[in-house]
Amino acid sequence: MDNIHDISCGKTDLRLSLFSLCVVIFSLFMSGANAQNNIRPIKIQLNDTKYLFLKFPAEVNYADMGSRNLMAEKSLDRIIKLKAEKPNFDKTNLSVVTTDGKYYSFIVEYNSNPSYIAVDMENVKDSITSTDIIPSTGIEVSNIHTTHIILPTKVSDIAIGHKEVISEKAQTIDNIVRVKSVVDENGKFYETSITVVTVDGKIYPMNVGYAKNPKEMSISFSKGGNALFEDMSIDNENMRKISEWIIRKGQYINDLGRAENKMIFQLCSVFTDQDIIAFYLYAQNNSKVDYSIDFLKAYISDKQQGKKYLTQDEELYPIYSYYSSDEKIIHGKNHMDIVLFYKKFTISNKKILYFELYEENGGRNLKFTAPSKTIINAEVMNKLD
Incomplete structure (x- = not known):
């Protein structure tokens, strides 16, 4: 037939x-x-x-x-x-x-x-x-920015409705999908769809439109926005225990942070073990107004060398995030401990590491940088008592 x-x-x-x-x-x-x-x-x-x-x-x-x-x-x-x-x-x-x-x-x-x-x-x-x-969820894509979609578990299938949009699973990461337009704002862009299916049989349908500068470039369906890597030497439960141990150690790095609007956001310590690296961050609210965390991100960027120097950012996705409070609210006159775990990496002295903390529906956004030596000088966990 x-x-x-x-x-x-x-x-x-x-x-x-x-x-x-x-x-x-x-x-x-x-x-x-x-x-x-x-x-x-x-x-x-x-x-x-x-x-x-x-x-x-x-x-x-x-x-x-x-x-x-x-x-x-x-x-x-x-x-x-x-x-x-x-x-x-x-x-x-x-x-x-x-x-x-x-x-x-x-x-x-x-x-x-x-x-x-x-x-x-x-x-x-x-x-x-x-x-x-x-x-379905509405997302925007651009030809000059990459939109990342973070799923709760491993991706099984990705379906793009039209050839003007390209997509692929992020390299070595099982639950993050990269999406981008192949036409600019002057080209003919057809409203289309991207649908992601995960290995547990869940479907995540999205309608896709074009925007030169998308409002959201990280779409997370995963609580905590954690990335999943294959063959990691440590599981989530052990990373939770390590987080509590790191906080108890209480070691601090001087002069890596930002204080502004009665808020303090700083890097306290960096630890490494086998194939992971962990960053202990501390946020303190010295005001009486609660601080609701919208999101926290880290990324690597080129060191700026003049106004005409074009930089390229590479966002880092944690394999595990530990917050001392589940509600992610730093109450007035209080603080929060945060530990972010990543697949081990280093950066050259021509690059710099950024940490950014954003307030939900507020303007108390904090950002600071850490030089490459901060990573190189990380403490080795198995050498600590």
């Missing part, structure tokens, strides 16, 4: 054999003599610039697209992704069979601006309702 489009993941062929298909049809028939009368097609919307993800309650082992103008691929066992090959296609159909013997029938229509890009089919009956739609 020329109109059969098989979903494939790697080299897996999902076409049911004639025998298997007969078994499925027979099981559907045996579930009730009038069962076929109860299968109503579900309407879905597709276009050529955004993927639609469908998540089923059981593994998908057969799918048939009614037109060559549509494509379907398997993302994970229970997830398929759909997209039109060209705009304004004629109405067609999609049939899906899952391993629990259920048959799903869909009517597929073109929509230039679909109202959803991910659906959980768990409770869908005759039509898709608002409770079935997996909410």
Whole structure:
């Protein structure tokens, strides 16, 4: 049959054999003599610039697209992704069979601006309702900035709806995705989508628009925004214990910090062990007004050598973050201890390390620098008692 489009993941062929298909049809028939009368097609919307993800309650082992103008691929066992090959296609159909013997029938229509890009089919009956739609997040991309998306766990699949946007998993990091536009503000940019699927089967759909200077360039779905590295020598529980040990040690580095607006933000100490490096930061609120932490980031930048010198920043993503207070609020006349763990790194004497602390809905933002020797002079943990 020329109109059969098989979903494939790697080299897996999902076409049911004639025998298997007969078994499925027979099981559907045996579930009730009038069962076929109860299968109503579900309407879905597709276009050529955004993927639609469908998540089923059981593994998908057969799918048939009614037109060559549509494509379907398997993302994970229970997830398929759909997209039109060209705009304004004629109405067609999609049939899906899952391993629990259920048959799903869909009517597929073109929509230039679909109202959803991910659906959980768990409770869908005759039509898709608002409770079935997996909410999407709006993000902005640029050709001169890179937007980073931080996921709670390892990334399994990334789907970009249009070629004007490029994306890839950050090198050596399992849960961070880099996204960028390949056109500038004068080029033709199509509103598109990026959808990320993680190994635990969760779907993170995002609508993507262009902005020369995106408002947010770090989108985190992960509590704490921690990066995940392969084959690290230490786990989160040990890093928590090490954090408490570092704070108890109470060693301090002089003159690395910033004091402003009755706030103090400083680097206290740096420790290293095997393949990690840890920075102990201290923030003190000397005012009576609570300080709510919006975010804390570290990055490496070139040393500026004149006004015309172009610098390039490289943001660092912690593999673990320890805060002495879970609510991340530094109450008035109080302080907070913070320990950030990174995969071990060094920098040349032409680079400099920045730490920035931002207040949520406030202007008491603090920034200071640390020279390359701060990292080189880090204390070795296993030599400390």
